[in-house]
Amino acid sequence: MFLQSCSACHTYNGEGGRVGPDLTGVRNQPSDALLLHILVPNYEVAPSYQTLSLVTQDGRSLSGWLSAESDSSLTLRTAAGTEETVLRSTLTSMNVSALSLMPDGLEQTMQPGDLTHLIAFLKSAR
Numbered sequence: 001m002f003l004q005s006c007s008a009c010h011t012y013n014g015e016g017g018r019v020g021p022d023l024t025g026v027r028n029q030p031s032d033a034l035l036l037h038i039l040v041p042n043y044e045v046a047p048s049y050q051t052l053s054l055v056t057q058d059g060r061s062l063s064g065w066l067s068a069e070s071d072s073s074l075t076l077r078t079a080a081g082t083e084e085t086v087l088r089s090t091l092t093s094m095n096v097s098a099l100s101l102m103p104d105g106l107e108q109t110m111q112p113g114d115l116t117h118l119i120a121f122l123k124s125a126r
């Protein structure tokens with residue numbers, strides 16, 4: 001279940017994506033907090049994961065969280081796991097939202113009981 005729905009974005013025990021935080025340490029969080037994060041990703045989004053939406057002069061729009069910045073450029077980590085660097089001088093607009101890159105409704109592809117197993121799995125990391 002984790003490999004199917006979560007690991008494209010989350011690392012767990014050293015394997016997986018880097019769109020969201022490494023979940024190896026979440027076993028310390030109570031189960032109900034984990035459940036809330038999974039069912040309502042936008043409930044609480046850490047400032048560093050807030051979504052920036054950029055539009056450039058040549059009409060490109062992209063969104064993701066800020067993974068690096070310099071005086072001349074911004075680098076976004078996108079939901080696809082890629083990094084995109086844009087020169088500040090080419091930006092025509094920039095918006096910050098409190099929304100998560102983590103999609104709503106992940107539980108809709110699960111069978112009854114899967115969430116319970118998934119949370120037990122997340123709490124079992126060593």
Ligand code: HEC
Pocket residue numbers: 002005006007008009010019020021023026034037038041042044045046049079100101102103106118
């Ligand atoms: C498209 C990428 C994506 C997918 C797929 C995804 N997540 Fe996330 N997840 C994120 C991002 C980005 C954050 C950080 C922002 C936030 O808190 O919503 C996050 C945050 C979380 C958090 C809070 C972590 C913390 O440190 O408090 C948990 C728990 C979590 N995800 C669990 C899951 C589980 C379980 C799945 C699979 C059912 C999953 N995620 C699927 C991107 C994703």
